[in-house]
Amino acid sequence: MEGGLQLVKKTLQSKGFPQVELSERRGAVVLEGEVQNWDDYLAAGYGAVGYGFRGVVNNITVSGLKNCFTESRPAVKDLSLDSSEFDVVIVGGGIIGCAIARELSRWDLKIALLEKEDDIAKHTSSRNNGMIHPAMAVKLGSKKHHYNLRGNRMYDQVAGELGFELEWPGSLALLTKSWQILLGPLAKRSARKKGLHGVKVFSRRKVKDLEPNIGDEQRGAFYMPESGIVAPYKVTVAYAENAIQNGARLFMNTMVQGFVMEGSRIAGVRTNRGIIQAGLVVNAAGIWSDRIAEMAGDRFFTIHPRKGVIAILDKKTRNSQKLILGRAQLNGRSHTKGGGLTPLIDGNILVGPTATETPDREDYSTSAKELQFLEENHLPLNKALKKDDFITYFAGTRACTFEEDFIVEASKYVENLVHAAGIQSPGLASAPAIAVDVTDIAVSILKKKADIKANPNFNPRRLEAPNPGKLGLEDRNRLIAANPSYGRIICRCEMVSEGEVVDAIHATLPAHSIDAIKRRARAGMGRCQGGFCTPAVLNIISREINSDITEVCKREPGSEMIVGRTKDKARAGYEN
């Protein structure tokens, strides 16, 4: 590898980073030194890719950029998990971790999933466009392509078993220049090679016929029927609940702080709730997956967050568009994925996401500039849309490596660690397939030590509460007659009944905060953004979990909604 280092050195020198020091560690190239800004940090990281190393560990510091980052950490500190023993400990409750927990629960194993937040799917898994990508925008031969294609094909079955909604509206990659239509045969051949079915080239007129509101700039499109939509947080919840129903344990507010190593094995997982004995650890920590790898002494990659800002449009726009719309990305090297207009499974249209590099992994704030970008770049794809239709907007970050590929493999140096890391777009589409492979890898490692049997009680079907909105008239009336709270609508924008909120509170994976209920039952997700239902939801939570109204939170502890009662000062005065 000495030669490799020389080549990297040369490249970095030519890019203007002679100060960066290089070394090799367990097959990865390690970058150290200091640069002036984040762009330089990224340029150096990308510059080190492609010289035969396993990965790039970018430890370069950026002057003036130290310890100023957002990161939520659990407030609790106890020993409730100390000395507990699990065959498998999964780090991270995003869609990857939850899907792995469910697939592992097919086996007779003691499984623990640790999530540092108060709920699952709070980061990337609830901050994306909910699209099941066709495996088109991924490089043939990459892990991304492998998992995207397989995962995409698994969704129908998974949706049937876990009971989440899934549709396949298809997508149009719009062309903006007339000559691009000449690339049609090339695109079709590429699609065939990548294993896609039904990719077609549509003329400008055909696109206009399909989508009458399409913007005028389009010059035809590539049509990909294997493009689906789901609510990504609901898929994550469905996976998690089925895992729990099959015996897995989920621990919220539990953050991994380090590992107890015994030689080349992880013996224990250090958390804010004590040390957990682990037979095997799965790293599914998303934007923090490099930190988890580092804790095990097995870091060979770097996550650099790529932020995406998303806006959601009023449901009344939904009928203005049938397919997922985006501009064709004909520049294969571009990492700034296009984004576009995605119809959502719950009836809105989503605008975005943007793609900008940021040093801050959990900074989900938005700015006027980013919104303006969405308005000017994406909104014109559908002429029926206007800025007035925005009902909310938010941001997420993608867990990107410099290699821009997924890492799904057993650790080469730690006997009982499996990585599912660097999962960015199309991670949602890939999740079912990644979970199956990680499970195979984990089980084969565990089998070296013990005989692992199938879980005799495994049920692939998730048991779930009724959804009155999806029932036929007679069934719905039977449900309301048996339990009138299903007839009492409390969220008027999304037509959510009190019964559904109560079900979410007492579900397999309980939802105890305003936002958690919003992600499960949709109360507060509509055009009034909780203006009318918030008081009702607050009262229902307080009643159902038997806690004081001042303790009910919007999200994690520290986000209490109500600070006291009226007249409490006056009352205190009388009592004295």
Added chain:
Amino acid sequence: MKTDVMVIGAGPAGLSAALAANQGGAGVLLIERESRPGGILKQCIHDGFGIVRYNEKLSGPEYAFCDLEAVKSRNIEILKNTFVLDLKMKDSKFKLLLQNPDKGVFPVTATSLVAATGCRERTSRQVFIHGDRPAGIYSAGTAQNLINIHGYLPGRKCVVLGSGDIGMIMARRLTLEGAEVLGVYEIKSEVSGLTRNLVQCLEDFDIPLYLNSTVTKVHGARRVEGVTVAAVGPDYSPLFGTESYIPCDTLLLSVGLIPENDILEPLGLAMDTSTGGPIVDQQMMTTIPGLFSCGNATHVYDLVDHVSESGATAGSAAAGYCKKDCVQGEIEVKAGDNLLYAVPQRLVPGKDSVVYFRSARTMDNVLLQVEAGEKVLTNKKYIRLRPPEMERLVLEPLPAGLEKVVLSLKEAETDA
């Protein structure tokens, strides 16, 4: 179920509509989505309601009580906790699918429909406030509901964005409850609400009002920790270098109200983009025969007394429609120079009409002209007109055969 007139919403507009339809001899079904009728009046415990109608300053609940007693005395059926799941038209009748906890889902056919569905508040996202989404951001109406209906205090150190009436009323209310209101920020160069609220809610309680300024960012990830405020230029964009940080735990928004017509829109009725409500004639009939709109669903009123008036007009016309005694307005009313809007937007000839309008800007010594072609039908002088203060004007019956009347405001020559 079948009914002559179905009224959606038992707030002040719906209660008046139901009463008037009943008095007009029609069978009436009134539905309300909440467990108690009265609409937003229930949470308006301040006074000032009923000055026009009763020449008395009532509280919101008192005002609602009067109408509710009248509705009860005439045995009008109110279905509470009842939602409209679906609304369609078939053979010129309105086919509704309703749901409530007692009856489940059930269909109702109505000859005439009065939508008294009120309005909702513009949200923080709709005025493009940035930052994360912590707890502690409330619309003024939500805060009013929490405090006045539930007795919950939403925050102790508050900044109010927007000087709409509810915002100013809530600034006072929070102060009375012992919270600290650090200031009311208004992006425009003048207050958005009624002058009486500026005086009685802000000035009397020494709550500072900052004009030409806005909140640009919310700080805090869990609970609001502070806001950035900034002065704005003439185009309402924040001026660089004027930002300052204000520590607080709550941001209250009073940044406008939006008429709620989402359940009607699929019927394909014509809407007025300047009011946000349907186009109506002086009987409050929309462009769909038999479909009436009233109250804040038509356009946002300043005074509940006028909301009730529009409800009564709609209700009695709806009863008339059931007896085939109602024609649709064809004469177009155009809001001309210096008018923000005028309602109704259509007129039936030969009938009195009440016209409401707002000026597009603050104007002194103005002349309102109502013209039909070259002919001036009415002249009226005003000493001062402000956009937040709606004006009410009674028009004489128009002759048949007119196509259009235009309302316009002209600044009078000052008598030097």
